[in-house]
Amino acid sequence: MSVFAGIDLGTSGVKTVLVDAAQRVIGDAHAALEVSRPHPGWSEQDPEAWWRAAEETLDALATRFPAEMAALSAIGLSGQMHGATLLDAADTVLRPAILWNDGRSAAECAELEARADFRGIGGNVVMPGFTAPKLEWVRRHEPEVFARVAKVLLPKDYLRLRLSGEHVSDLSDSAGTLWLDIAGRCWSPALLEATGLTLAQMPRLVEGSAPGGALRAELCARWGITGPAPVIAGGGGDNAASACGVGAVTAGTGFLSLGTSGVVFVATADAGANPGRAVHTFCHAVPHTWHQMGVTLSATDSLNWLSEITGQGPARLVELAAEQPFSSADPLFLPYLSGERTPWNDATARGAFTGLSRSTDIGALARAVLSGVAASLADCVQALTEGGTAPHLLYAVGGGARSTYWLQAIADAGQVTIALPGKGDFGAAIGAARLAICATGESIDAVMTRPVPEREITPRSDSFWPERLTRYREAWPDVAHA
Numbered sequence: 115m116s117v118f119a120g121i122d123l124g125t126s127g128v129k130t131v132l133v134d135a136a137q138r139v140i141g142d143a144h145a146a147l148e149v150s151r152p153h154p155g156w157s158e159q160d161p162e163a164w165w166r167a168a169e170e171t172l173d174a175l176a177t178r179f180p181a182e183m184a185a186l187s188a189i190g191l192s193g194q195m196h197g198a199t200l201l202d203a204a205d206t207v208l209r210p211a212i213l214w215n216d217g218r219s220a221a222e223c224a225e226l227e228a229r230a231d232f233r234g235i236g237g238n239v240v241m242p243g244f245t246a247p248k249l250e251w252v253r254r255h256e257p258e259v260f261a262r263v264a265k266v267l268l269p270k271d272y273l274r275l276r277l278s279g280e281h282v283s284d285l286s287d288s289a290g291t292l293w294l295d296i297a298g299r300c301w302s303p304a305l306l307e308a309t310g311l312t313l314a315q316m317p318r319l320v321e322g323s324a325p326g327g328a329l330r331a332e333l334c335a336r337w338g339i340t341g342p343a344p345v346i347a348g349g350g351g352d353n354a355a356s357a358c359g360v361g362a363v364t365a366g367t368g369f370l371s372l373g374t375s376g377v378v379f380v381a382t383a384d385a386g387a388n389p390g391r392a393v394h395t396f397c398h399a400v401p402h403t404w405h406q407m408g409v410t411l412s413a414t415d416s417l418n419w420l421s422e423i424t425g426q427g428p429a430r431l432v433e434l435a436a437e438q439p440f441s442s443a444d445p446l447f448l449p450y451l452s453g454e455r456t457p458w459n460d461a462t463a464r465g466a467f468t469g470l471s472r473s474t475d476i477g478a479l480a481r482a483v484l485s486g487v488a489a490s491l492a493d494c495v496q497a498l499t500e501g502g503t504a505p506h507l508l509y510a511v512g513g514g515a516r517s518t519y520w521l522q523a524i525a526d527a528g529q530v531t532i533a534l535p536g537k538g539d540f541g542a543a544i545g546a547a548r549l550a551i552c553a554t555g556e557s558i559d560a561v562m563t564r565p566v567p568e569r570e571i572t573p574r575s576d577s578f579w580p581e582r583l584t585r586y587r588e589a590w591p592d593v594a595h596a
Contacts, residue, residue, distance in 0.1 A: 115185045116554075119344075120547030121171070122352065123164055123193035123270050125149060125213065125374050130171035131543040132182055135551070137561075139539055140182050143171035150210065155217040155453070155461070158210040161199050164269060165276045176337040184340045188554050189277065189329065190546030191349030192356075193270025195290040198248040201275075203264040209256065211269060212248045215375070215411055215452045217461035219247035226250055226292075230308035237289070237296040237387040237395040242453070242461040243411070245291035249309045266291075266315055274346055278327030281317040284348035286355075286405075288319060289396035296404065297385040299397055320348040322358075322399030323552035347553035349546055350399030353377050353407060358545030360509040360535055361564030363400050368505045370524065370532055372514025376413030376487060378494040378528075380503045381405045388501030392459040399549060400558050406503045408456035408494025412465070414514045416449040416483050424476055435480035436519045440578055444478050445469040446585055447486030448593050454490070457497040463593050484520050488527040489586040492579075495528035509533050509565070511541055518571065525573045527583065536568030 116135045121128065127147050132140040145167035150158045176183045196214040201207060212218070223240040226232060226247055232240050240247055245266070253260040267275060268291070271283045288294050288301075293309075293316065295302040301316050320326040326348040334343055350358065353371065357379055360369050368380035382404045387395040394407040412419070414428070421428045446468045453461035467482060498505060510521055510532050518534075525532045551561050 116187045117182045117185045118187060118547045118550040119189045120543040120545065120550060121168060121189065121191050121273065122355065122541065122543035122546055123168070123273055124352065125194050128164065128167035128171055129543045130168070130175060131539065131547055132175055132179060133544070133547045137548070141175060141179050142543070143174040145170040149213070157213040157216040159213060161207050161211050161272045164273060168273050172337055180338050184338050186339050186344045188345040188347060188550035190347040190548065190550030190553070191270040191274055192352050192542040192546040193268065193273070193287065195268065195287055195351040195353070196243050196245050197269040198245050199267040199269060199272045200252070200259065200263050201265040201267060202262045205265070205275065208259050208262055214243050216248070217242045217453045219251040220461045222247040222250040222254065226308055230305050232292055232305060233387070233389045235295050235302050236292045236305055237385060237389065238292060239389040239392055239459055240292060241392070241455060241459055243455065246293055246305070246309050249311065253310055263315060265317065266311070267317060270349055271317055274327055277329055277333065278346050279330055280327040282320060282326040282348070283317040284320055284322040284326065284350055284399060285397035286322055286399040287349070287351035290351055294397070296395060296397055321401045322348040322350040322354065322549050323401065323558055324348050325553045345553050347549040349549055351396070352542045353379055354396070354399035354405065355542040355545035355549065356511050357381060357405065358399055358548045358562055359540045359542060360511060361562045362509065363398065363403060363558065363562045367564070368508050370491070370508040370510050371512045372413050372510065372520070373512035374413065374415045376410040376491050378408045378491060378498060378505060378508065379405055380498060380505050382503060386502070388497065391497035391500060392456045393497050393501055400562070406498055406501065408497050410449060410487065410490035410494065411453060411455055412449045412451040413487050414512070416451060416465070416487055417514070419451055420479060420483050426476060431476070431480040432484070432517045432519060434477035435484055437477055438481070440481055440485055440523065442578060442581060444485065445474055445482040446589060447482035448586070448589055449483070449486045449490055450593055456494045458590065458594065460594055466593050468589060484523055485582060486586070488520070488523040489583055491524050492527035492583060495530055505530055507531050507533055509535050509540070521571050525571045526576070527579050529573045531573065532571040533567035534569045535565040540565060
């Protein structure tokens with residue numbers, strides 16, 4: 115028996131799944147994480163909390179499935195991208211990790227753009243969410259920390275360090291640092307130099323489907339693994355791993371992710387970029403493949419925020435919204451609670467409601483939030499299309515994808531067909547497990563199959579969305595640089 119694990123380090127928690135060689139799910143476990151926001155626009159986590167959460171999930175699976183854990187052959191890793199995890203020469207964490215949705219480094223972005231060809235070599239406009247400007251912020255504001263940095267790791271690769279003792283990263287996640295030559299699939303000395311760093315401070319690079327370490331002997335003993343030490347796959351950033359989970363690994367295939375952030379993802383055959391519209395271009399987690407993404411920073415996070423201030427659960431808010439169709443009488447919501455990426459690239463933008471009246475109820479607020487996120491994702495589709503990467507069929511993944519009401523709004527707004535992959539788990543943890551299988555020698559074509567859609571949500575044409583999108587885009591100047 116061969117068993118494989120996929121560990122997904124998200125912003126709100128760690129999920130670990132066990133699958134067999136036929137990719138049937140044996141079991142999974144989850145452990146929650148908290149985000150610290152010490153100042154407005156900041157977002158941090160303690161890397162030690164990541165490790166404790168990962169341990170908790172693996173301990174739980176070893177207790178529940180001891181025979182399967184004993185047969186563990188490989189581990190795949192997926193994780194939230196862009197986080198700056200700073201280590202000294204003894205691998206001690208120097209400060210809390212600065213996360214993907216942290217906007218403190220806005221001022222440093224323009225300086226880095228002027229120093230090096232980040233757009234040409236790195237394939238992306240410099241944004242506060244990426245890792246490079248975070249390090250520039252540390253260099254300027256915490257020079258005593260910067261002087262001690264021996265290694266910079268991404269979140270999932272800190273878990274790898276604790277699992278294997280090695281400093282290794284994959285190309286898809288590393289492309290999100292802005293230090294990678296995305297066409298050459300290697301670190302760029304010029305881009306590193308622009309932030310005062312060197313190749314020695316970077317982890318070794320591997321493809322996501324290749325081996326990238328092995329589990330330490332003491333952890334094998336802890337979890338009852340009796341055979342050879344499991345291989346740890348290179349893994350991938352959470353979006354690339356999610357693409358592996360739904361088989362979006364060939365040019366033109368893609369998915370829509372409705373998680374904390376919202377993502378429109380399309381795989382590509384080359385490293386062609388469109389940074390002018392804040393489209394992200396990264397290496398994929400499989401060899402010889404890249405991908406483009408449009409990203410909105412607050413997707414289900416917008417719904418969770420409304421839930422927190424109204425006392426209604428997110429699912430209940432969707433129910434209240436769906437009691438009536440979307441209407442031009444509903445308030446307009448701009449979902450820039452943590453700034454925005456595609457297409458505006460403005461970390462300082464803030465969200466807003468407009469068009470409120472005394473008769474506005476919770477259902478109308480919920481419809482406004484759902485339609486605001488749908489409008490933001492329609493902007494992502496438009497930006498991708500303008501760059502020549504038009505999505506036509508997108509598999510839906512993430513917690514928000516449970517709402518067909520919301521998915522229909524996104525399909526209508528973006529005029530794109532959305533497929534529901536059917537029963538089963540197709541998220542980043544499954545993608546990580548698939549990468550683990552490939553790291554043991556199985557072919558990508560055989561492992562990264564696409565699910566048969568259970569249902570397709572096709573776009574409708576009506577008068578609501580053209581008018582709504584016009585109002586939405588015209589409102590941008592009112593919240594930019596707020």
